[in-house]
Amino acid sequence: MELRQERRAVERPLVSVVDDDESVRESLPDLLGELGYAARTFSSAEEFLASDCLDQARCLILDIAMPGMSGPDLQRELKLRGQEIPIIFITASTDKSARPRLLEQGAVECLFKPFSDTALLKAMNTAFHRK
Amino acid sequence: MEVQSEHASGEIKHLQRCINDLISLLALPAIWSGGDPSQVLHTLLDALMRMLRLDLISVRLTDLVGEAPVEIVRLSEQRRPMSSAHEICEALSQCFKNDSRKWPPLLRNLMGDGDVSIVALPLGLQGELGIMVVAAEREDFPRQTESLLLDVAANQAVIGLQEARLRSQQKRVADELDRQVAQRAAELATANEKLKKELAERGLVEERLGQEERELKRSEVRKAAIVDSALDCIVTIDHEGCITEFNPAEEDTFGYRRDEVLGKHLADVVIPPSLREKHRRGFARYLATGEARVLGKRIEMTAVRADGSEFPVELAITRIPLEGPPSFTGYLRDITERNRARQELRRSEAFLAEAQHLSRIGSFSWRMVTDEITWSEQLYRIFQIDRDAQVTFELIGTRIHPEDLPAFQEHIERSRRDRSDVQLEFRLQMPDGAVKYVHVAAHIRGDHGQPEYIGAVQDVTERRASEEALGKARSELSQVARVTSLGVLTASIAHEVNQPLSGIITNAGTCLRMLAADPPNVEGARETVRRTIRDGNRAADVISRLRALYGKKEPTIESVDLNEATREVLALSMSELQRNRVIVQQELVDDLPLVAGDRVQLQQVILNLLRNASDAMSTIDDRPRDLLIRTEPDDDGRVRLSVSDVGTGFEPQATDKLFEAFYTTKNEGMGIGLSVSRSIIERHHGRLWAMPNSGPGVTFSFSVPCRAEGLTSDGARASRVPSVSDAA
Numbered sequence: 001m002e003l004r005q006e007r008r009a010v011e012r013p014l015v016s017v018v019d020d021d022e023s024v025r026e027s028l029p030d031l032l033g034e035l036g037y038a039a040r041t042f043s044s045a046e047e048f049l050a051s052d053c054l055d056q057a058r059c060l061i062l063d064i065a066m067p068g069m070s071g072p073d074l075q076r077e078l079k080l081r082g083q084e085i086p087i088i089f090i091t092a093s094t095d096k097s098a099r100p101r102l103l104e105q106g107a108v109e110c111l112f113k114p115f116s117d118t119a120l121l122k123a124m125n126t127a128f129h130r131k
Numbered sequence: 132m133e134v135q136s137e138h139a140s141g142e143i144k145h146l147q148r149c150i151n152d153l154i155s156l157l158a159l160p161a162i163w164s165g166g167d168p169s170q171v172l173h174t175l176l177d178a179l180m181r182m183l184r185l186d187l188i189s190v191r192l193t194d195l196v197g198e199a200p201v202e203i204v205r206l207s208e209q210r211r212p213m214s215s216a217h218e219i220c221e222a223l224s225q226c227f228k229n230d231s232r233k234w235p236p237l238l239r240n241l242m243g244d245g246d247v248s249i250v251a252l253p254l255g256l257q258g259e260l261g262i263m264v265v266a267a268e269r270e271d272f273p274r275q276t277e278s279l280l281l282d283v284a285a286n287q288a289v290i291g292l293q294e295a296r297l298r299s300q301q302k303r304v305a306d307e308l309d310r311q312v313a314q315r316a317a318e319l320a321t322a323n324e325k326l327k328k329e330l331a332e333r334g335l336v337e338e339r340l341g342q343e344e345r346e347l348k349r350s351e352v353r354k355a356a357i358v359d360s361a362l363d364c365i366v367t368i369d370h371e372g373c374i375t376e377f378n379p380a381e382e383d384t385f386g387y388r389r390d391e392v393l394g395k396h397l398a399d400v401v402i403p404p405s406l407r408e409k410h411r412r413g414f415a416r417y418l419a420t421g422e423a424r425v426l427g428k429r430i431e432m433t434a435v436r437a438d439g440s441e442f443p444v445e446l447a448i449t450r451i452p453l454e455g456p457p458s459f460t461g462y463l464r465d466i467t468e469r470n471r472a473r474q475e476l477r478r479s480e481a482f483l484a485e486a487q488h489l490s491r492i493g494s495f496s497w498r499m500v501t502d503e504i505t506w507s508e509q510l511y512r513i514f515q516i517d518r519d520a521q522v523t524f525e526l527i528g529t530r531i532h533p534e535d536l537p538a539f540q541e542h543i544e545r546s547r548r549d550r551s552d553v554q555l556e557f558r559l560q561m562p563d564g565a566v567k568y569v570h571v572a573a574h575i576r577g578d579h580g581q582p583e584y585i586g587a588v589q590d591v592t593e594r595r596a597s598e599e600a601l602g603k604a605r606s607e608l609s610q611v612a613r614v615t616s617l618g619v620l621t622a623s624i625a626h627e628v629n630q631p632l633s634g635i636i637t638n639a640g641t642c643l644r645m646l647a648a649d650p651p652n653v654e655g656a657r658e659t660v661r662r663t664i665r666d667g668n669r670a671a672d673v674i675s676r677l678r679a680l681y682g683k684k685e686p687t688i689e690s691v692d693l694n695e696a697t698r699e700v701l702a703l704s705m706s707e708l709q710r711n712r713v714i715v716q717q718e719l720v721d722d723l724p725l726v727a728g729d730r731v732q733l734q735q736v737i738l739n740l741l742r743n744a745s746d747a748m749s750t751i752d753d754r755p756r757d758l759l760i761r762t763e764p765d766d767d768g769r770v771r772l773s774v775s776d777v778g779t780g781f782e783p784q785a786t787d788k789l790f791e792a793f794y795t796t797k798n799e800g801m802g803i804g805l806s807v808s809r810s811i812i813e814r815h816h817g818r819l820w821a822m823p824n825s826g827p828g829v830t831f832s833f834s835v836p837c838r839a840e841g842l843t844s845d846g847a848r849a850s851r852v853p854s855v856s857d858a859a
Contacts, residue, residue, distance in 0.1 A: 023633060024637070
């Protein structure tokens with residue numbers, strides 16, 4: 001279990017990152033910080049659901065394939081709970097066919113690893129613009 | 132098959148020799164025909180000496196009417212006994228006075244210190260004619276066939292002696308008659324002159340005449356007894372061809388009673404209708420011109436029984452040497468059995484030749500002392516050497532593939548030296564350049580003096596060709612499997628590489644932003660660069676693991692820790708397994724012995740088992756997709772690795788098919804994985820099998836020998852495990 005908080009400032013919107021890959025959990029918060037967000041990371045969907053972050057997060061950056069509950073599973077679960085958080089899926093898979101279905105089901109974006117900082121920024125802007 | 136065929140070949144040769152000897156023995160009467168007892172015996176002893184390689188042969192006759200006992204002793208020229216022939220002769224004379232059963236030990240002392248086998252054969256049913264003694268310094272003497280030959284020889288001797296005796300008796304009787312007639316004429320003349328004076332003496336003369344008649348009659352009776360007891364058919368005919376005597380053997384053989392045929396034409400009785408005319412012509416010609424085509428020879432012809440059935444006989448006709456109109460004696464022997472044996476021998480030879488032809492097996496013998504090599508017909512065909520050629524090692528050498536010739540010659544020398552069994556495979560090169568593969572198996576047999584290799588040569592060219600084709604096909608299959616594995620793995624590889632790449636790009640982007648800020652966040656930038664380097668290394672690790680798994684081509688033998696190999700495979704495939712929601716449980720036992728093998732090939736097998744287990748559980752939603760991978764020491768110095776799943780399992784009847792190439796229970800996939808996996812494990816001298824679990828799912832296991840066993844018990848085996856790709 002790992003929980004990391006970066007530059008937690010009141011004015012900064014909170015973004016939750018759920019990914020089983022440590023590289024992502026380490027690198028993304030710094031980038032999000034540079035982009036003007038606060039970030040919290042979780043190594044699994046279950047850990048995120050159990051946290052107090054559920055109500056605070058304004059956006060969710062979610063890995064698709066994870067041990068246990070997968071990204072889309074969490075998306076469905078949140079919908080069931082009435083939690084309408086904008087979700088940006090990220091995946092290391094090269095299978096592009098998953099993307100249209102995810103967007104159809106309400107995801108903001110689906111980014112294929114490795115993605116650039118500008119691609120992430122664009123997706124973040126879309127997420128917060130929607131809101 | 133090889134052993135049988137060479138045994139059969141030796142047996143057939145032996146039997147053939149025996150039959151030849153038998154025929155020679157049976158032909159002897161033609162040689163001694165008309166001779167005296169001494170000629171009969173000399174002829175017979177010469178033949179036996181030669182046939183049976185005897186060291187001593189002796190005959191003593193005890194019952195020859197009016198003649199002194201004949202004794203003949205022969206000694207082998209090769210043999211120099213302790214005692215001279217004369218001494219042995221003397222000793223034998225002594226022996227004869229004693230019980231004949233006691234004297235072989237006496238004789239043995241005379242023959243010297245060698246181990247001598249002695250056989251005594253009584254001549255005549257009760258030994259009344261005498262005794263024949265043979266001795267040979269051979270361990271196997273007398274063999275069964277030699278005993279048979281000796282019995283036949285003894286019988287021939289009896290018949291020959293009886294014939295000779297009969298002849299001499301007849302001659303004596305005739306001489307006696309002449310003498311008596313002359314004497315009687317003289318006496319009668321004298322008596323006529325002195326008739327009146329010697330009336331009183333007349334009674335005496337008459338009495339003497341009566342005595343002589345009785346003597347003659349006794350001789351006739353004795354002759355009849357011999358004829359009656361003879362085993363051969365004996366028939367006598369007069370100058371018109373009419374039967375005058377017909378012995379009991381003849382009655383048995385032909386089914387006529389003596390009184391039925393006496394006075395009838397021989398031709399009408401025993402000769403088939405189709406041959407009668409010819410017989411009559413020959414008989415008439417002889418009577419007219421004296422030209423005999425059959426007299427004194429053994430001829431084979433067809434005879435006919437009373438019931439009309441025909442059968443083969445051997446016939447010898449001799450002219451009875453009496454004055455007056457010619458009369459003849461015919462000796463007939465039913466040779467149905469002999470012909471049948473001869474035919475069976477021929478058929479058995481034909482069977483053998485055909486079997487050799489069909490199975491492409493030729494047989495040979497090699498007498499080591501003389502280097503005399505005998506080949507079966509098929510062997511000439513295999514070597515493409517002319518049937519009439521004299522087989523020598525030099526000639527054989529011209530057909531051996533030049534690259535295999537030195538090894539072949541060394542094998543010959545070793546066989547000469549060690550006399551051990553031979554198992555050898557080498558190539559032949561035909562004059563047209565074609566190459567044949569032959570397998571040779573031979574073993575030595577024979578006595579000390581005549582060691583002989585008997586063996587078989589099989590043309591295995593086709594088998595080799597199919598083995599090579601099989602190896603090639605397997606190698607191609609394994610190539611397909613590799614490509615397939617790579618194809619399936621591509622997504623997994625991309626996933627593994629994309630994770631650290633993602634970190635690198637993100638960190639680099641962050642770094643740029645931190646440095647571009649005012650003031651630059653140097654500390655944060657340094658941290659991102661540190662993480663970038665680490666992620667770069669992680670990506671490099673992934674690549675090198677993949678290269679290790681798929682990059683190598685040549686198999687190498689090394690000590691492999693199956694636990695470590697398993698962990699590496701798990702590290703590569705874990706994310707894929709997780710995506711498939713497979714829960715992996717590892718039970719890798721500590722201190723697992725190392726195994727000898729090709730690490731990459733073994734890892735491919737493990738990977739294949741993991742993927743199979745994962746695929747088998749892809750539709751399971753009502754229970755956790757548990758996968759257990761376990762390593763443990765197995766029996767007999769082996770290590771076992773097993774992978775259990777809780778998947779759909781397979782039908783029990785499909786167990787046999789699981790490992791066949793292209794058999795698959797999956798909708799996708801080529802079904803090659805398990806067959807290639809099994810071939811890899813078998814090349815590691817291990818085995819791979821599948822067992823249904825007591826609960827749901829299946830356990831696939833393989834076990835391979837530990838390194839220590841592989842290195843100590845068979846270094847060559849451990850040093851090189853053929854790869855699936857080098858078979859061709």
